[in-house]
Amino acid sequence: MPLSVGIVGLPNVGKSTLFQAITKKQVDRSNYPFCTINPNVGVVAVSDERVDKLAELTNSKKKIYTTVEFVDIAGLVKGSNKGEGLGNKFLANIRETNAIVYILRSFQNEKVVNTQDKIDVLKEKEILDTEMALKDLETLEKRIQDLEKDVRAESKEAKKEIEILQKAQKILLENKLLSEQNWDSEEKKKLNYYQLLTIKPRLYLLNGSEKEVSEEMKEVFQKNNWPFLVINILTEFDAADLSSEERKEFDLPKELKIDVLIQECYKLLDLITFFTTGLDETRAWTLKRGKKAPQAGGVIHSDFEKYFIKAEVINWQELVEADGFGGAREKGLIRTEGKEYVVQDGDVIEIKSGV
Numbered sequence: 001m002p003l004s005v006g007i008v009g010l011p012n013v014g015k016s017t018l019f020q021a022i023t024k025k026q027v028d029r030s031n032y033p034f035c036t037i038n039p040n041v042g043v044v045a046v047s048d049e050r051v052d053k054l055a056e057l058t059n060s061k062k063k064i065y066t067t068v069e070f071v072d073i074a075g076l077v078k079g080s081n082k083g084e085g086l087g088n089k090f091l092a093n094i095r096e097t098n099a100i101v102y103i104l105r106s107f108q109n110e111k112v113v114n115t116q117d118k119i120d121v122l123k124e125k126e127i128l129d130t131e132m133a134l135k136d137l138e139t140l141e142k143r144i145q146d147l148e149k150d151v152r153a154e155s156k157e158a159k160k161e162i163e164i165l166q167k168a169q170k171i172l173l174e175n176k177l178l179s180e181q182n183w184d185s186e187e188k189k190k191l192n193y194y195q196l197l198t199i200k201p202r203l204y205l206l207n208g209s210e211k212e213v214s215e216e217m218k219e220v221f222q223k224n225n226w227p228f229l230v231i232n233i234l235t236e237f238d239a240a241d242l243s244s245e246e247r248k249e250f251d252l253p254k255e256l257k258i259d260v261l262i263q264e265c266y267k268l269l270d271l272i273t274f275f276t277t278g279l280d281e282t283r284a285w286t287l288k289r290g291k292k293a294p295q296a297g298g299v300i301h302s303d304f305e306k307y308f309i310k311a312e313v314i315n316w317q318e319l320v321e322a323d324g325f326g327g328a329r330e331k332g333l334i335r336t337e338g339k340e341y342v343v344q345d346g347d348v349i350e351i352k353s354g355v
Contacts, residue, residue, distance in 0.1 A: 018237075046284070068262055094197050095195040098201075101261070104205065106119065106213050107208040136172055161190060209230075218230075273345055274344075275316055286299070287343055292341060307355050311336070
């Protein structure tokens with residue numbers, strides 16, 4: 001399944017323009033099975049030169065990149081947590097995504113109506129944060145009430161769970177985001193189970209030119225460790241259909257920042273890429289950082305994890321430098337790894353299983 005990133009923002013901040021620019025890059029979905037696509041969803045490939053070089057090396061007939069699914073979510077207004085505007089639909093859609101991109105208006109354009117009194121990036125961020133926090137507090141309160149009777153019945157499991165939820169509740173009441181706190185694996189698993197909005201990782205896209213975003217504003221984001229990009233979405237939209245040469249001719253950026261956005265979303269979710277390559281296809285696969293070889297096999301096919309025996313592994317660059325598998329074997333570069341091997345970003349893997 002593709003990773004899902006929700007595009008959120010107040011009305012008229014450039015959200016729909018970004019989505020249109022992204023969907024100009026939309027990939028052929030036939031290469032990506034099991035993608036359920038709605039009209040407001042676009043699946044785009046994560047550009048990766050490693051796929052290109054490996055495909056060239058092994059004369060692959062087909063190249064398949066990893067993908068990210070972008071969901072254009074209905075505009076949020078103040079009071080969305082209570083159902084104002086399309087609030088409930090908006091918040092329900094966010095629950096289904098893995099990460100969130102905030103679009104924050106930085107551009108000056110009187111022709112585009114601003115729903116706020118002035119251009120205020122931090123105020124827009126605060127509104128978005130508040131609406132999500134209020135919805136999460138509602139979710140937590142309901143669950144805590146349900147658990148209280150089990151706690152009174154001395155359920156150890158309920159006691160442990162209610163402690164985690166009350167900790168999250170306290171953090172939200174202090175106007176902090178859950179995603180910016182440190183959680184152990186058990187806490188994170190429990191909070192993710194409830195699809196809390198403020199636990200999802202987020203990237204802030206300041207929509208405007210570099211000149212329209214002050215150094216002081218950038219410093220605020222850097223100081224708070226808020227991952228951000230400055231992108232002029234309208235320029236990206238205009239340039240999306242043009243070649244590099246045409247962009248140069250019209251004095252537009254040679255490289256699209258949308259590609260950077262896609263790659264940053266991928267990093268945001270702490271994911272790595274491993275590869276399989278051969279005559280039929282070269283393919284990039286997505287895996288959570290820290291997972292082991294059998295789990296990598298399971299990404300390819302569930303039976304590969306179940307009946308895993310071993311994996312033959314080589315870094316993609318070493319494979320290219322060795323001029324292919326033959327040269328790599330002669331130099332002893334291909335390693336045989338077992339069940340405890342932690343897969344690294346850039347590994348080329350062949351799974352050996354009992355299937």
